[in-house]
Amino acid sequence: MEPEISNQSLLFLVIFVLVPLTLSYFYQLGMSKDILWSSIRGTVQLFAIGYILTFLFDLNPFMGIPLMLSIMIIIATFHAWNKGKELPHAFLVILLGLIIVEVSVLTLWLAFDMVAFTPSEVIPMSGMVIGNSMVAMGLALERMKSEFTENSGRLMAALSLGAKPSQASHLIVTKTLNAALIPNVDRLKTIGLVQLPGMMTGLILGGVAPVMAIKYQLVISLSIFSSVSLSAMFVTMAMYRYFFNKNDQLLENEEELRNQQK
Amino acid sequence: MEHPVFQFQNVSDDILHNMNFEISTNEKVILFGPSGAGKSSLLFLFNRLRDPKQGDINYYGKPVTEYEISQLRRKVGLLLQSPNLFPGTVLDNLKYGPSLCGEWNPDDAKKLLEYVQLPESYLNRNVDQLSGGEQQRVSLGRTLANSPDVLLLDEPTSALDYRTAEEIEEVLERLIEEHQLTMIMVTHDLKQAKRLGERGLFLMDGELKEDGDIESMLTEPETEELKEFIQD
Ligand SMILES: Nc1ncnc2c1ncn2[C@@H]1O[C@H](COP(=O)(O)OP(=O)(O)OP(=O)(O)O)[C@@H](O)[C@H]1O
Numbered sequence A: 001m002e003p004e005i006s007n008q009s010l011l012f013l014v015i016f017v018l019v020p021l022t023l024s025y026f027y028q029l030g031m032s033k034d035i036l037w038s039s040i041r042g043t044v045q046l047f048a049i050g051y052i053l054t055f056l057f058d059l060n061p062f063m064g065i066p067l068m069l070s071i072m073i074i075i076a077t078f079h080a081w082n083k084g085k086e087l088p089h090a091f092l093v094i095l096l097g098l099i100i101v102e103v104s105v106l107t108l109w110l111a112f113d114m115v116a117f118t119p120s121e122v123i124p125m126s127g128m129v130i131g132n133s134m135v136a137m138g139l140a141l142e143r144m145k146s147e148f149t150e151n152s153g154r155l156m157a158a159l160s161l162g163a164k165p166s167q168a169s170h171l172i173v174t175k176t177l178n179a180a181l182i183p184n185v186d187r188l189k190t191i192g193l194v195q196l197p198g199m200m201t202g203l204i205l206g207g208v209a210p211v212m213a214i215k216y217q218l219v220i221s222l223s224i225f226s227s228v229s230l231s232a233m234f235v236t237m238a239m240y241r242y243f244f245n246k247n248d249q250l251l252e253n254e255e256e257l258r259n260q261q262k
Numbered sequence B: 001m002e003h004p005v006f007q008f009q010n011v012s013d014d015i016l017h018n019m020n021f022e023i024s025t026n027e028k029v030i031l032f033g034p035s036g037a038g039k040s041s042l043l044f045l046f047n048r049l050r051d052p053k054q055g056d057i058n059y060y061g062k063p064v065t066e067y068e069i070s071q072l073r074r075k076v077g078l079l080l081q082s083p084n085l086f087p088g089t090v091l092d093n094l095k096y097g098p099s100l101c102g103e104w105n106p107d108d109a110k111k112l113l114e115y116v117q118l119p120e121s122y123l124n125r126n127v128d129q130l131s132g133g134e135q136q137r138v139s140l141g142r143t144l145a146n147s148p149d150v151l152l153l154d155e156p157t158s159a160l161d162y163r164t165a166e167e168i169e170e171v172l173e174r175l176i177e178e179h180q181l182t183m184i185m186v187t188h189d190l191k192q193a194k195r196l197g198e199r200g201l202f203l204m205d206g207e208l209k210e211d212g213d214i215e216s217m218l219t220e221p222e223t224e225e226l227k228e229f230i231q232d
């Protein structure tokens, strides 16, 4: 049986939008426009993706998969880049990082027969890997910037004791990686106990047996875990050097950071 | 002929203007002047935490840029206002510098603690369990671990209370004497300047206004600027 929500039923979703709208009206939150706009935009975006996916799923996998993956990676790159635009070469580093992550994960999936090379499997699964990697890279960039500012005294101390930038940044690299990994470790610990993961919920609603759904969930959860680690590691290792100049001196402000060509 | 330890010739950048002076072995120099005068900026030129836009800085007669940079920084040690210790134990901090070039000798730990007058039992203490004064001692020990021959000090006691500051001062005085160090120290405390220094460099708006014997500078200032500064 294919579960389906009829279009009439879907119309009643308006009620769900009315709740925040009413709240906004009574408490004068001034968010009515935002609420309406985001609801409409979300709906349109999802339907558009629905049609695009339908179109892609009908294509030859050797066309559809690379096409969709490229689009996803480029969009994700722009998003993560927003968190660290002032860092030189950030765009390239993120783009390269996402490609490496996606290609390695996909290779493993296919090599061990965990995922079939069809758009309907590869695209949603890759979407999750790329999306999570994008968030991890953005967080790592933000974290790295704030750690460098907060620890400028320690970095100066390390440099003045004769440390090279790679040695002086050790502390910051550790903290950044920690921050990127901890939420994922925590998520894995409570997985299934508090909230059923989105993909598993979807598969179960779609009529797949729970144990089967769990197998997919395991594949995706662990793939995300390793992609997120790899992503955070990659940007951190690729970017730390841009906080220093070629004379092993700490750059003091954003302007210096931007002007730097190395 | 023996070269001066440091020699500044027409050194300028956005903050400092036309610095010209020499510092010879074992001199005890005090850099002082109002806030924002450029004291820290000048101090960081000595170990190349900064570089000037123009001019020459020589270390023992050779441009600082010709030395391997970490080697230069080891020889020209720096102690900042706040200890900036690395997370971990006292030992982790003490061995940081020497370990970077594989020169750490575990026997040195005891010696370093003795230099800064901390009990041996402190070696494996976590640094965030230490008081401010104790942390500053560890920081000093960490700098000395590289056996520097010049010691740069940027207001090393200004974050400490009066008593603790005096203790650190005593430790510093003894170490500088014992190890024949050349000292360049930034301080706001003019009494401390007289106690620890021999020569004064008075800095204001990035310019070197007076250079001379610290005692006479403070008792008989030559420039109006210094007169006003002392009165405040
Ligand atoms: N990173 C920086 N970028 C631009 N200007 C700076 C920077 N750091 C310091 N300055 C400016 O350079 C001047 C000298 O600063 P510096 O820190 O050397 O002064 P200082 O004499 O050590 O002052 P204080 O006694 O407050 O420590 C100040 O006008 C300061 O605003």
Ligand SMILES: [Mg+2]
Pocket: B039, B040, B041, B154
């Ligand atoms: Mg200063």
